[in-house]
Amino acid sequence: MRYKEFSFIEVWNLVSTHHRSRATELNPIEIEIHFSPRLMQAFKDLSAAVHFSEHFSPEIRMNLEDWVTKGPRSLHSALTGLPSIAEETIKHIAATGDQRAQEAWDNVDIQMREKNGFTLTAKVRAKEK
Numbered sequence: 001m002r003y004k005e006f007s008f009i010e011v012w013n014l015v016s017t018h019h020r021s022r023a024t025e026l027n028p029i030e031i032e033i034h035f036s037p038r039l040m041q042a043f044k045d046l047s048a049a050v051h052f053s054e055h056f057s058p059e060i061r062m063n064l065e066d067w068v069t070k071g072p073r074s075l076h077s078a079l080t081g082l083p084s085i086a087e088e089t090i091k092h093i094a095a096t097g098d099q100r101a102q103e104a105w106d107n108v109d110i111q112m113r114e115k116n117g118f119t120l121t122a123k124v125r126a127k128e129k
Contacts, residue, residue: 031075032121035067039111039118044068046089046108049101055092060084075120 035043047068050056063081072078089105092098111117 026122028076028079029074030122033072033075033078034119034121035071036111036114036117036119038114039108040068040071042104042107042111046085046101046104049098049104050089050092053092053096053098053101055095056088057084060088078118 043064047061047064050061050064053061064085067081067085072081086105089101093102093105
């Protein structure tokens with residue numbers, strides 16, 4: 001199989017529109033996402049800030065810690081996991097006023113929006129006849 005780098009916008013357009021042809025179908029589970037070192041550090045800082053929090057779901061904390069060591073692996077994992085991490089982080093900050101967690105979350109937001117904050121790699125399927 002060949003691999004092709006896609007920008008986030010290209011992937012969003014391909015995934016969010018109805019499939020125009022077999023050649024453009026992408027499965028978000030098969031699209032790999034790779035975080036930049038700065039984004040990985042931002043998630044590490046967030047993980048450290050909420051590590052002992054009573055206000056952060058243990059299950060979501062385990063997912064966050066998994067991201068810190070390996071990354072989310074697939075676009076699907078990132079798109080489904082990030083909202084839960086955001087919700088738990090906001091809940092933690094609201095309950096504790098934790099400035100360290102707030103700064104870490106702000107940095108995650110900044111790094112996600114950076115041009116090279118993450119990259120997406122998709123397997124390109126051969127066109128079916």
